[in-house]
Amino acid sequence: MRTHLKEVLDASARGQTVTMQRGGLVSVVMSAELLRTHLFRVVSPRLRLSGDDSDRTTARMEGRPFVSEGIDADGALADLVLSLREYADAWEDRLGFASNHSGNWGLIQLITLSTDEQLVEWLERGGEQPPVS
Incomplete structure (x- = not known):
């Protein structure tokens, strides 16, 4: 080798x-970038943004245990990226062995291979997109 x-x-x-x-x-x-680009398309963030009466924005990933909050959408997404990074660290240490988390390998690779800006882009428009021809 x-x-x-x-x-x-x-x-x-x-x-x-x-x-x-x-x-x-x-x-x-x-190539890490080819893998990241592939995961960007096939791992769906299922993001839902919503506001409430307190002028706060909530970012929720449906079907995943991630909910974050901010004063606006940008703040909620930045907080969500921080939560994703913390989750990836915990997954590598211990959660990846748990049956209810072991299926998140693709999500973890996407988080690990992406910058914060790329993760925000994925949250806003990623997942389940047809390949670029």
């Missing part, structure tokens, strides 16, 4: 799937 690292990384940058096997485990080397 080390003698072919440049070729592996070059192939990955071209979008090719590169696999490696050690024992019975097969691993993949791929």
Whole structure:
């Protein structure tokens, strides 16, 4: 592997799937940006923004345990991104082994591979979009 690292990384940058096997485990080397872009389209944020009488905005991810609040939509989304980052850390440490959280692998990868700005963009317009042709 080390003698072919440049070729592996070059192939990955071209979008090719590169696999490696050690024992019975097969691993993949791929472009992080290609994976992030794919997850942006296939992981749905299911975001709902709502205001209330106290002039606060709530950001809720339907079907997921995330609710955040701010003085406006931008504040609620910034708080939601912080919650997602905290969740990703907890998932890596312990939640990923729990049966009710183990299915969130794709969400965790999206969070980990994205900047805060990219996560806000995903919350606002991501998920379940047809691939760009």
